Amino acid sequence: MNDQDIARRIFAMYVPLARSFRDAFPTRVGPSIGQFRILALIEFESVRHVTKLAERNLVSQPAMSKAIDALVQLGYVKRMESDEDRRLSELHVTTKGRASMSAAYDQAAKLLGPKLKRLSDSQKKRLVLALDDLAQVFSETLGAETTS
Numbered sequence: 001m002n003d004q005d006i007a008r009r010i011f012a013m014y015v016p017l018a019r020s021f022r023d024a025f026p027t028r029v030g031p032s033i034g035q036f037r038i039l040a041l042i043e044f045e046s047v048r049h050v051t052k053l054a055e056r057n058l059v060s061q062p063a064m065s066k067a068i069d070a071l072v073q074l075g076y077v078k079r080m081e082s083d084e085d086r087r088l089s090e091l092h093v094t095t096k097g098r099a100s101m102s103a104a105y106d107q108a109a110k111l112l113g114p115k116l117k118r119l120s121d122s123q124k125k126r127l128v129l130a131l132d133d134l135a136q137v138f139s140e141t142l143g144a145e146t147t148s
Helices: 003-012 014-024 033-045 050-057 061-074 095-116 121-147
Strands: 077-081 089-093
Touching: 003 014, 014 033, 014 095, 033 050, 033 061, 033 077, 033 089, 033 095, 050 061, 061 077, 089 095
Parallel strands: none
Antiparallel strands: 077 089
16 A cells, blocks of 8 residues: 555545544534634644634634634633734633633543444554554644744
8 A cells, every 4th residue: 555545545534533523512512623623723733823823724814813703702712912023912722722622522532432442452552553653744744834
């Protein structure tokens, strides 16, 4: 199997995973899956400016500003003056935002857990090792993208 075949198999998992994750995010409680993605970019990848968030989400800056306004109103994000440029504001996930993200992870674990029980212990070990390897490759790629 070549790299292209592996990439296609990974991409083929997008729809079933997205469906499972969508089901894990109740529409009336906590962040939506789109809001969760924004929170994750701010919290885990230190994307602190609306312009960069818009680029990473492939949306316009006004659309991202509106999404950030909603997250601020919900108390999930706060705007702070940038240390580097006082004209810019930096975005930070609040304690409430981190708690909602944690609840979303817990909900996803509850939803996916029963499906993962179908795997043998050796399959789970292989899966974890493969996911760790994949995460490492993606984090190296992300580091190269942010420095260029």
